[in-house]
Amino acid sequence: MDVKRRLNSASQKCQSAGVKFTDKRASVLAILLASEHPLSAYELVAQYNRVHDTSMQPMSVYRILDLFVELELVHKLASSNKYVACFHLSCDHNHGEQFFLVCKSCGASHEVGMTDALMEQIKGSAEAASFQLLQSQFELSGLCQNCQAKVES
Structure with missing residues (x-):
């Protein structure tokens, strides 16, 4: 970086x-x-x-x-x-919507770009439920590669 x-x-x-x-x-x-x-x-x-x-x-x-x-x-x-x-x-370009993978063990995070198709599906589901999205940042929790290795050993 x-x-x-x-x-x-x-x-x-x-x-x-x-x-x-x-x-x-x-x-x-x-x-x-x-x-x-x-x-x-x-x-x-x-x-x-x-x-x-x-x-x-x-x-x-x-x-x-x-x-x-x-x-x-x-x-x-x-x-x-x-x-x-x-x-x-x-x-230089607009990177669009993203989501974050957040490690529950060490707190590390990784930003991942969301596909347009997935975002459209989410928006469509919200609209079908008569729900107006105000923000669409998602955080998924799990274990990063380093923490997975610690658990396995």
Whole structure:
């Protein structure tokens, strides 16, 4: 994963949206990009404050994360109330709908693109039930390859 390239892409997306990509915002995103697991706002605060001379308050991190979610730079995993950098951050195309595979043992997550056909089937099922979808981010829980190997040994 090329963190610098993905930070540059995030900076361009912020600029296109008329939002400044400040040093604090870049630092929060860099921490998420470097992490192997999703992080909570408080985990981000702790990591930021460990590395920087100035401290950041949780409310500031929440505001940054809300902005990043709105700009589709990060995703919020509702099942754990943690955040993960978008895997498609440096893509030029719209990556569409996605779902997340979340390991129940170690917390690792993997972003997977959803096919248009599957999304249409889900929307059709919702419409048939007279249900209006407001968000369509799915999280599937299970065991990652590493945790499966630990269970088997």
